Amino acid sequence: MSQHTPDWLLERIALGELPPEELAAARARLAEEPGGLERLAKLESDDGATLAKLPPAQVAAEVARRRRVVEAARPVQSPRRWLPALALGVPVVAGLAALMISSQRELPEEPRQQQAVLLETTRTKGLEPxxxxxxxxxxxxxxxxxxxxxxxxxxxxxxxxxxxxxxxxxxxxxxxxxxxxxxxxxxxxxxxxxxxxxxxxxxxxxxxxxxxxxxxxxxxxxxxxxxxxxxxxxxxxxxxxxxxxxxxxxxxxxxxxxxxxxxxx
Incomplete structure (x- = not known):
């Protein structure tokens, strides 16, 4: 019987915050859970909506406030038909959104033993780009x-x-x-x-x-x-x-x- 992936780990899977090998193992285990991929897809969709609606002024202010902990991304030039809605660059925006989203959902600390069980080595399956x-x-x-x-x-x-x-x-x-x-x-x-x-x-x-x-x-x-x-x-x-x-x-x-x-x- 598969073990239910806790919300704190689901959050880290969606944000890609785990090391590559642990991320692959966590995704594979999630694919084996009833409704696991649906939970992940819903969280990713919610996070995508959050990224899309961040006002540029709010993003700029937050980057300035957290510049010591968020790595700066190189400037991006906008080609024709593009609007500078999120012009601070993908790494900054994605990292900033992760910080904002995470600040709204406190992640409880889990024992090392539980994490080790959840991240057992196995091949990633069931999750597609x-x-x-x-x-x-x-x-x-x-x-x-x-x-x-x-x-x-x-x-x-x-x-x-x-x-x-x-x-x-x-x-x-x-x-x-x-x-x-x-x-x-x-x-x-x-x-x-x-x-x-x-x-x-x-x-x-x-x-x-x-x-x-x-x-x-x-x-x-x-x-x-x-x-x-x-x-x-x-x-x-x-x-x-x-x-x-x-x-x-x-x-x-x-x-x-x-x-x-x-x-x-």
Missing amino acids: RLLIHRQRRGEPEPLADSVQARPGDVLQLSYVSAGKRYGAVLSIDGRGAVTLHSPDVSTGSLELKGGTVSLASAYELDDAPSFERFFFVTSEALFDVNALLESARALAQDSEAARREPLPLPASLSQTSVTLEKAP
């Missing part, structure tokens, strides 16, 4: 599922859950066949992924391209060529129906997941 999209509203950020309708001018916050993958990129194809690289911000940028739920550095505004916008999250255990990935996306984008429904033509070493938003006229 995921792409999360929240539409920014005046109230709470709205999570968007696959095939949900969106409109030109909608401001989206993209987040990912790496699920232990080391490298990755986020891109999109729209109804005109245009391909946009979202992460890294340039093709020469770092592909290294962070643990937990990570929001991209800037929000993204949908333009008036018709029909759909499809977002892809491509991951790998090894470094890969972003320019080759973009070429594969451009090849798929030549056929609008294929771009809406078919996977990217990628080598077996790369994994992919996608979310398609239907564009309202």
Whole structure:
């Protein structure tokens, strides 16, 4: 009979706060629990919404206050159609959100023996990389599922859950066949992924391209060529129906997941 993963450990799994080997073991054990992955997905979605709704002024003030304990990230340049909604960079925002979220939920200290039992060495299974999209509203950020309708001018916050993958990129194809690289911000940028739920550095505004916008999250255990990935996306984008429904033509070493938003006229 599997042991119930306590909330304090679930929090650390979602935020990627454990060493890599312990994180893999904890995720694997969670996958064996009834409803374990559902608990994790809900927590990651909540954390993603928290990241999406942090006001820039609040983030800046908190970074200044905690600058001795939060590592500074390098500046990120915003490409066209990007909004500086979270312009402090992924490591700072993700780390700051983790501090804010953690401060709202006190984590009780657990005996070493219990942690050792929960983190027994086993292979990670049942948890896959995921792409999360929240539409920014005046109230709470709205999570968007696959095939949900969106409109030109909608401001989206993209987040990912790496699920232990080391490298990755986020891109999109729209109804005109245009391909946009979202992460890294340039093709020469770092592909290294962070643990937990990570929001991209800037929000993204949908333009008036018709029909759909499809977002892809491509991951790998090894470094890969972003320019080759973009070429594969451009090849798929030549056929609008294929771009809406078919996977990217990628080598077996790369994994992919996608979310398609239907564009309202």
